[in-house]
Amino acid sequence: MTVTVPVNSDHVQKLESTQNETLNLLNSTQLIIKEAVQKLGYNDEMYELLKEPVRILTVRIPVRMDNGSIKVFTGYRSQHNDAVGPTKGGVRFHPEVNEEEVKALSIWMSLKCGITNLPYGGGKGGIICDPRNMSFGELERLSRGYVRAISQIVGPAKDIPAPDVYTNSQIMAWMMDEYSRLREFDSPGFITGKPIVLGGSQGRETATARGVTVCIEEAVKKKGMDLQGARIVVQGFGNAGSFLAKFMHDAGAKVIGISDAHGALYDPEGLDIDYLLERRDSFGTVTNLFTNVITNQELLEKECDILVPAAISNQITAQNAHRIKASIVVEAANGPTTLEATKTLDERGVLLVPDILASSGGVTVSYFEWVQNNQGYYWSEEEVAEKLRKVMVDSFETIYQTSQARQVDMRLAAYMVGIRKTAEASRFRGWV
Ligand code: GLU
Numbered sequence: 001m002t003v004t005v006p007v008n009s010d011h012v013q014k015l016e017s018t019q020n021e022t023l024n025l026l027n028s029t030q031l032i033i034k035e036a037v038q039k040l041g042y043n044d045e046m047y048e049l050l051k052e053p054v055r056i057l058t059v060r061i062p063v064r065m066d067n068g069s070i071k072v073f074t075g076y077r078s079q080h081n082d083a084v085g086p087t088k089g090g091v092r093f094h095p096e097v098n099e100e101e102v103k104a105l106s107i108w109m110s111l112k113c114g115i116t117n118l119p120y121g122g123g124k125g126g127i128i129c130d131p132r133n134m135s136f137g138e139l140e141r142l143s144r145g146y147v148r149a150i151s152q153i154v155g156p157a158k159d160i161p162a163p164d165v166y167t168n169s170q171i172m173a174w175m176m177d178e179y180s181r182l183r184e185f186d187s188p189g190f191i192t193g194k195p196i197v198l199g200g201s202q203g204r205e206t207a208t209a210r211g212v213t214v215c216i217e218e219a220v221k222k223k224g225m226d227l228q229g230a231r232i233v234v235q236g237f238g239n240a241g242s243f244l245a246k247f248m249h250d251a252g253a254k255v256i257g258i259s260d261a262h263g264a265l266y267d268p269e270g271l272d273i274d275y276l277l278e279r280r281d282s283f284g285t286v287t288n289l290f291t292n293v294i295t296n297q298e299l300l301e302k303e304c305d306i307l308v309p310a311a312i313s314n315q316i317t318a319q320n321a322h323r324i325k326a327s328i329v330v331e332a333a334n335g336p337t338t339l340e341a342t343k344t345l346d347e348r349g350v351l352l353v354p355d356i357l358a359s360s361g362g363v364t365v366s367y368f369e370w371v372q373n374n375q376g377y378y379w380s381e382e383e384v385a386e387k388l389r390k391v392m393v394d395s396f397e398t399i400y401q402t403s404q405a406r407q408v409d410m411r412l413a414a415y416m417v418g419i420r421k422t423a424e425a426s427r428f429r430g431w432v
Contacts, residue, residue, distance in 0.1 A: 075128070081422050160192060201379070203365055209243030259311065260311075326350065343409070
């Protein structure tokens with residue numbers, strides 16, 4: 001039996017399609033880290049430490065498939081830097097997972113944790129597989145096998161996994177159970193993004209979209225605009241994109257465009273978001289029900305006030321950056337805007353809220369989940385939402401002020417704020 005895995009990940013992005021593009025992801029991250037480290041006044045040795053993860057483990061996981069055969073999967077766990085505290089970050093299941101990308105994503109997790117001031121370094125994991133073509137039983141055996149394979153380097157005080165692309169709370173539950181069995185005591189703090197009954201946090205599922213919402217509200221204020229009636233285009237209708245469209249709609253903004261992997265819908269009068277949410281399948285597909293569909297690329301260039309790329313990487317590039325009409329771009333996806341496009345948008349006066357800030361709501365509520373697990377005391381949804389809002393508002397403001405004071409774009413400012421804590425902790429520990 002083949003089951004559909006609900007897309008319950010923080011990012012609805014697909015992975016980079018070629019090894020080359022992926023190398024660019026790591027290379028471009030390293031370029032900005034270098035600039036940020038220099039601007040912060042650190043020497044080259046600090047850059048040497050921070051440009052790569054301190055540890056990456058590659059594992060081979062034999063799994064008995066439903067037809068009786070054994071398939072051996074390859075998985076990774078990358079730990080960028082653990083000077084601040086245990087490393088933290090999701091595990092993705094995807095056919096295009098590869099080592100370079102997992103490395104880059106673990107660096108991004110250090111940046112996100114630095115920006116939101118969480119007591120963590122960055123980590124990331126991945127398994128090369130296609131969960132869309134695997135049964136429930138196969139996925140369970142793969143998830144458990146992965147935890148056994150990486151068990152020596154993970155743990156509530158070492159490295160704490162979470163959901164990411166094509167992984168969800170069920171997968172977190174199997175992983176938590178496997179880890180608890182290995183250690184012979186219940187270990188909810190080993191992993192976040194769990195079902196509520198197993199120690200998951202209220203508000204974790206909507207956390208990324210809530211974080212993006214706060215960034216939009218703050219960006220709108222900076223631009224002297226009004227969210228009421230603002231025209232919003234959201235590219236991507238997965239976990240982040242769909243909840244975001246709903247929150248924006250409920251806040252009185254006009255969501256005039258949405259898209260999925262197959263195409264986009266655009267209506268300057270506003271879309272019926274509740275209807276679209278109802279009809280969307282577990283992978284976020286909804287445009288297949290319509291005939292008046294435009295392409296994703298066309299959608300990005302449509303007239304609007306706020307554009308939220310919440311889908312895949314490399315969407316706003318040197319080719320189309322000058323045609324983007326929005327005055328605010330908030331990156332809910334990982335890496336939707338290339339470095340060149342970032343420059344063009346900045347020169348054109350577009351306020352760009354970078355991914356490592358805008359999408360950090362997920363890991364922030366993961367931290368709250370871990371704190372609740374460690375305390376054994378659970379918070380209400382309102383409490384979680386209020387604490388998340390405060391973290392996001394403060395993070396936005398710090399990055400905005402840094403960008404103004406240092407005369408740098410918001411992306412470089414976010415890298416400067418994000419890497420500072422890791423650099424400081426590494427220095428105090430005497431590593432550099
Ligand atoms: N996978 C998410 C991210 O990349 C969440 C990580 C976490 O919750 O630890 O931000």
